[in-house]
Amino acid sequence: MSDNPNKDICDMLIKLGEHERDVNGIIYKYHAYRKAAKALEAYGKRVESGAEAQKLSGIGPKIAAKINDFLQNGCDEDIQGSSKEIEQETSPTSERKSKKIKKDDKKDTSSNHHNNKSNIEASSTDDDLIEESFDKIYGMTKIDVMYLKIKGIKTIGDLRNNITIAELNEAQQICLEHYDDLRLKISRKEIKKFEKLISQSLKKLSNVNVEIEICGQFRRRIEECDKIDVLIIDMKTKSTDSDAERKLKKSMKIIGKTLLAEHIIKKSLALDGSYFAGIVNLEQSSPYRLMNLHVVPKDQYVGVLFHLTGSEQFWERIRLHCINQGFILSSRTLCRIGQTLVPGLPIKIKSEEELFDYIEYPYVEPKDRQ
Structure with a gap:
């Protein structure tokens, strides 16, 4: 450019x-x-x-x-602020070391540094609290939270009273409407009921051939989960197919329409290619839940299953380990890094156990991937 x-x-x-x-x-x-x-x-x-x-x-x-x-x-100050927060998460001591050096070099301004640091820490804590209160609003990022703060919107109550000012999209307005429900935990028993409903519904379809598996916190054996993550394997599609993306989009569209028509999914939040997000509830009196659905080709099933199972912290640890071992691990595939530092073709992996073997990492049960 x-x-x-x-x-x-x-x-x-x-x-x-x-x-x-x-x-x-x-x-x-x-x-x-x-x-x-x-x-x-x-x-x-x-x-x-x-x-x-x-x-x-x-x-x-x-x-x-x-x-x-x-x-x-x-x-863009908001972007810089977001980047600094990310850097602090990945290197928590870097900012403190920098401030210590400045303090040693300018002892006469030590009190100002102390006051500034206190203000920064107080502001950071305040931002964390604000962000936490908006964490159930679909698609709400750190940068969105910063913009709301600038407009004086710091609580869910503020947001409900200033929907026009906040410029929420349709999906975010739906989540705000059901905010109290979405904060509630979901039992494994309830998730299993959704799994059965979805499986029965999709088996009736003649134009798609899929299998489903519940991932995320559910697969980690957590008793009460935040949301429902559904992995849908398209058995007719491989990632190497010339029209793989078109096939996956078509399957996701059919699945989304079917689940909406049968009122398993009550409201749609997003449809982006092979990804669909919606609001669900078992009965009229039941709380609303967030459900994410991912359609993947059968040859990328293991990679996506692995990615959707572990916590963010676990995923990051494994990803960094892969780099040290000469691999690139994405949300779908594992590739070896060549001599030119360019990733090679995806490695064919039949199971998670095989993936762990490839990267020379002791196998970790799903329940321990925290």
Whole structure:
């Protein structure tokens, strides 16, 4: 994008999209940011404001607001703040070491450093509390939380009273409506009932051939779960098929429509290719739950099963171990890194035990992948 007059803005949007995909796991936002970046690149001239950017196809009010901030401040402060939080999570001592050096070099300003540090820590704690209160609003990221805070929206009560100002999308409004239900834990018994309903429903379909497995906290044998993660294996599709993506999208569309028509899924939150999210409840008097469905080709079943089972902390430990062993582990495949540092073709893996063997890591039972 060397001839792109909006290159700096596009880079910022792509970075945000990759953060949503890699850290938050929100694929549809990743695609939204990339679509916006492509629209800016195709525009051919420098945008002067968020309002101008919003006139382009593929750029909505929220992305336009981020672009406006970027243009006004010279850098996106919200993005920088989010990046700092991520760095602190991966290297918790780095900031403290930096502050200690500054304190030693400038002893006469030590009291100011102490006060600043206290303010930062207090602000961080406040941000954590705000973010925690919004964690059941679908697609709500750290950056979204920062924007709400700027607008004075710090609690669910504030959000309910300022839906227009908050610019919530339809999915987020649904989650806000059922917020109290979505905070409740889900028993294994209830999840098993959903598993049976989905399995019975999909077996009746003649145009898809799938198998299902419940992943996430349920597969880790946790007694009370936060949400329901359903892995759907498309037995007719391989990742090497020339039209694999089209097949998976078609299967997901059929499955989503079927589960909505049979009122197993009550409300749709997102449909992005082979991913579907919705709100479910067993009976009219039962609490609403969040359900995520992932359709995958049969040859990527093991990789996705592994990714959707362990906690984020466990996944990160294994991913880093793989890098040290000369592998790249993605949410779907395991590839060996070649001499040119370019990942090779995906390794054919038939089971999780085989995956652990390949990366030379002792097998960990699903219940211990915390």
